[in-house]
Amino acid sequence: MxxxxxxxxxxxxxxxxxxxxxxxxxxxxxxxxxxxxxxxxxxxxxxxxxxxxxxxxxxxxxxxxxSNGILVQTGRDLDLGIVQDGFFRVLNSKGYVYYTRNGQFLLDKDKNIVNMEGMYLTGQNQFDLHNDLNNISKLEPINLKKSEILKSKQTNVIKLNADLIENANSTNSITGSDDDISNLETNDITIYDKNGKPQTISISITKGDNEWILKIHSNDINHSNDEKIDHTIHLKFDSEGKLISDSTIPIKSKIFKNLTLNMECTLRKSEHDNHTIQLSQNGYPEGNLKSFEILNNGEIIGQYTNQKIEKIGQIFLSKFVNPEKLKPESGNVWSATQEAGNENVGIAGDKGFGIMISKTLESSxxxxxxxxxxxxxxxxxxxxxxxxxxxxxxxxxxxxxxx
Known part of the structure; x- marks a missing residue:
């Protein structure tokens, strides 16, 4: 029948x-x-x-x-699309892990990155960054509150690049004429103490007999004499203009511990060029997070009010051998199954993982x-x-x- x-x-x-x-x-x-x-x-x-x-x-x-849906630009910083393989790994309030291709994220009241259903986007935060992805338990909800303030860093290295000029008519590449002795090049640079407070120091170079003299002194009138920097360095060059004296000099300071000057100096003859000195240092004051962007590899890069740019987090992707066997769940997410295979976590764009596109969403x-x-x-x-x-x-x- x-x-x-x-x-x-x-x-x-x-x-x-x-x-x-x-x-x-x-x-x-x-x-x-x-x-x-x-x-x-x-x-x-x-x-x-x-x-x-x-x-x-x-x-x-x-x-x-x-298969991939069409990527649509939205302009939102927390809209993310994935090209090719991979899922965003999210965590609900009960601790259950889910996977999604929906990259619509926002910040909750505690500055966690969450999806529209309130599930937490997982990855690594600023103070927990490491390269070990074998232990999935190390992944945690990404929280930008941990990166709101970038603490100050004390200056411990000053770098100096100097191109020194002596009179081309001089028969000796070291001594030069008496007029060279008055040739003075002075530059100021701001360095930061352990409390993030700035101090301006001046670096000057003059020509002496058989050597060049570099002087470092601080300009802060609020410091006592024993707190101020007052350092003299004697520079010597060979006949080819290469620096033969020490290029790394410790600077004595009561306030700045372990402060060193790293120099790259050259000496050459010329009639018209002036000395050039370029200075840089590795300290900075405290800064507040003012904006951030997400790179194609999932790195979250923060821009601070002190002009520093720092990596403040990392979003990872998950993938499976057989994603078709993932279990669909409400909220446009999937849960893992035994048939789908083991979860593989990795960096976007690396080892078969797709890349992440910010300010973009993947349509259906x-x-x-x-x-x-x-x-x-x-x-x-x-x-x-x-x-x-x-x-x-x-x-x-x-x-x-x-x-």
Whole structure:
């Protein structure tokens, strides 16, 4: 009898219509992945015949399509899209881990990066950055509150690049003429003490007999004499203008501990050029986070009010050997399953992981034209199964009414 075959067709095509309808309903859902049902035929032996008879259709599996959706620029700093493989790893309030392609994130009241459902985006924070990704338990919710303030750093290295000039008419590349002795080049630079307070020091270079004299002294009138920097360094060059005296000089200071001057100096002859001195130092005052950006590899780069740019966090991606076996959950996320394989965490753009695009979202990969066609086909199949059931019902009524 064909009743069961018709019923199986009705149920299978009803499920198919549900799946297609869900695809169409989520055509505008960010990061949504469309699904397709896989069917199988049912075959059985009839008790009154040796022939194999088809007994209907069943649903074997729902296949998820993880092809990339189109990337759309939004301009929001916390909108993220993924090109190729990978998922954002998020954590709900109960500690359960989920995975998503929806990169719509925002900051909650505690400055955690969360998705629209309030799940925490996981990664590593500023003070926990490391290269060990083997232990997934080290990943934690990314919290920008930890990076709101960049503490001051005391200056311990001053770098000096100097291009010194002596009179080209001089017969000796070291002594020069008496006029060279008055040739003075002075530069100021601001350095920072252990409390982040600035102090301006001056560095001057003059020409003496058989050597050049570099002087360092502080200009801060608030410091006592024993706190001020007052240092003299004698520079000597060979006949080719290369520095032969020590290039790394410790500077004595009561306030600045372990302060050194690293020099790269050259001496050359010229008639018209002036001395050039370039100074830099590695200290800075305290600064507040004013903005941040997310790079293609997931690094979060903060810009501070003290003009410093620092890495303040890292977003990682997760991927699976068989992502089609991930379990869909409400909220446009998936949960891990044994069939999907082990979770592999990595840096975006590295070792087969996709790259991260900021200020961009991945749209749904639903093809509406295709889904509408699938809907028509599923509807026709459902109607055909219903007609078969109706025909079988008429045959049964005929048999019942035989007298």
């Amino acid at each position: 064909s009743t069961m075959e018709a019923i199986s067709g009705l149920m299978a095509n009803s499920n198919n219509i549900d799946v297609v309808s869900n695809n169409i309903a989520n055509a505008s859902t960010v990061g949504f992945k469309s699904s397709t049902l896989s069917f199988f035929d049912i075959v059985s032996n009839s008790f009154y015949s040796n022939r194999l008879i088809g007994s209907g259709v069943g649903v074997s599996n729902m296949r998820q399509n993880f 990969n639903v093809d509406l034209n295709k889904e509408l066609i699938n809907m028509i086909v599923a509807q026709r199949n459902y109607q055909s199964s219903a007609q078969a059931f109706k025909t079988e019902d008429k045959i049964i009524n005929t048999l019942i009414n035989l007298r």
